[in-house]
Amino acid sequence: MVNRVVLFIMDSVGIGELPDAKAFGDVGANTLGNIAEATGGLNLPNLQKLGLGNIDDIKGVDKITEPIGAYGKAMEVSNGKDTTIGHWELVGLHVKKPLRTYPEGFPKEIIDEFERRIGRKTLGNKPASGTVIIEELGKEHMETGYPIVYTSADSVFQIAAHEDVIPLDELYKMCQIARELMMGDNAVARIIARPFIGQPGGFSRTSNRRDYSLDPFGKTVLDIAKEDGLDVIGIGKIEDIFNGRGITEAIHTKDNMDGIDQTINYLNRDNRGIIFTNLVDFDAKYGHRRDPHGYRAALEEMDARIPEILESMKADDIIIFTADHGNDPTYKGTDHTREYIPIVIYGKAVRANINIGIRESFADIAKTISDLLEIESTGNGNSFKEMILK
Numbered sequence: 364m365v366n367r368v369v370l371f372i373m374d375s376v377g378i379g380e381l382p383d384a385k386a387f388g389d390v391g392a393n394t395l396g397n398i399a400e401a402t403g404g405l406n407l408p409n410l411q412k413l414g415l416g417n418i419d420d421i422k423g424v425d426k427i428t429e430p431i432g433a434y435g436k437a438m439e440v441s442n443g444k445d446t447t448i449g450h451w452e453l454v455g456l457h458v459k460k461p462l463r464t465y466p467e468g469f470p471k472e473i474i475d476e477f478e479r480r481i482g483r484k485t486l487g488n489k490p491a492s493g494t495v496i497i498e499e500l501g502k503e504h505m506e507t508g509y510p511i512v513y514t515s516a517d518s519v520f521q522i523a524a525h526e527d528v529i530p531l532d533e534l535y536k537m538c539q540i541a542r543e544l545m546m547g548d549n550a551v552a553r554i555i556a557r558p559f560i561g562q563p564g565g566f567s568r569t570s571n572r573r574d575y576s577l578d579p580f581g582k583t584v585l586d587i588a589k590e591d592g593l594d595v596i597g598i599g600k601i602e603d604i605f606n607g608r609g610i611t612e613a614i615h616t617k618d619n620m621d622g623i624d625q626t627i628n629y630l631n632r633d634n635r636g637i638i639f640t641n642l643v644d645f646d647a648k649y650g651h652r653r654d655p656h657g658y659r660a661a662l663e664e665m666d667a668r669i670p671e672i673l674e675s676m677k678a679d680d681i682i683i684f685t686a687d688h689g690n691d692p693t694y695k696g697t698d699h700t701r702e703y704i705p706i707v708i709y710g711k712a713v714r715a716n717i718n719i720g721i722r723e724s725f726a727d728i729a730k731t732i733s734d735l736l737e738i739e740s741t742g743n744g745n746s747f748k749e750m751i752l753k
């Protein structure tokens with residue numbers, strides 16, 4: 364029996380357009396493939412050894428004859444390409460109705476009510492890139508004390524404020540107010556606090572970001588594991604994505620390396636169940652910023668630490684490296700891209716060189732986790748447990 368599953372999310376590391384990418388405006392997107400092309404090839408020897416290059420052509424990542432892991436890729440059933448929906452599907456939920464977005468900004472009634480309740484006016488109220496809008500409105504924000512409200516192609520209500528102008532706890536309270544307002548017909552997936560520091564022309568965002576999500580729309584494999592008395596450890600923004608549901612212990616991280624440190628920490632402890640890690644830098648620092656070179660460096664930095672992670676695993680642990688959506692930094696715009704997610708699986712109990720093929724849903728991962736841990740499933744997804752276990 365498997366004691367622990369590490370579900371390791373490389374946020375936004377997609378592996379090519381999905382058949383329905385056209386409907387999302389994402390034809391030709393391929394996060395891994397296009398970064399590799401644009402930067403002269405990726406150097407990911409550890410993921411290569413596990414089988415990453417056997418999934419698809421990625422310049423620099425070879426298809427090898429004897430990968431030590433199992434590998435494949437998965438399609439997204441849910442109608443979206445955001446973090447929330449992606450993670451929910453990974454743990455067994457299908458969300459067919461897209462979450463609400465605001466391409467024209469938020470309705471006047473909402474903004475009026477929000478301003479009344481926070482006791483300040485606001486700036487912005489439009490879709491924007493978070494780093495661009497603080498450069499555009501940050502100075503005015505510092506002069507007036509009005510927070511910057513913005514959205515994106517995702518279902519998000521984001522509030523940016525300078526840490527010296529609006530203290531963090533006040534910013535977090537504003538987010539809670541927004542969370543109360545953005546329910547019912549305006550049930551946006553997330554309210555996000557976006558604190559920053561610095562001076563006009565040189566602002567930088569801090570790791571004090573917080574996400575206020577909706578409760579998942581149904582029971583996930585995390586809830587089931589928790590009910591069965593297993594540990595469900597959320598590392599990085601996992602707790603936020605699930606609004607705490609199904610999580611028994613959570614730790615927030617400051618960057619990808621911290622996320623890896625924490626994963627290793629928890630692997631070295633005595634626990635049983637699911638260790639669920641999200642590395643968000645790929646997405647937030649490089650994907651949305653359309654920085655393929657930065658993205659490549661972050662991938663290589665992670666890859667170099669994979670041996671340490673694998674060495675911390677015990678004989679009855681299994682790790683699944685995967686993603687939640689794409690965010691091709693060579694693509695137009697600044698938003699996520701509708702892509703396959705790569706799946707690379709390793710463990711002493713896992714058969715080497717097994718191709719699990721093209722999975723029809725991210726929820727195949729949820730179903731497999733249920734089977735591996737011998738707990739109930741959410742009913743969605745098809746298990747690949749029999750294919751991968753020795």
Ligand SMILES: O=P(O)(O)O[C@H]1O[C@H](CO)[C@@H](O)[C@H]1O
Nearest residue numbers: 491492493494515517519651
């Ligand atoms: O441009 P920034 O502020 O990084 O925002 C991005 O991050 C949000 C949440 O991941 C996405 O919706 C996108 O808008």
Ligand SMILES: [Mn+2]
Nearest residue numbers: 374375446687
């Ligand atoms: Mn994401």
Ligand SMILES: [Mn+2]
Nearest residue numbers: 646647651699
């Ligand atoms: Mn994102």
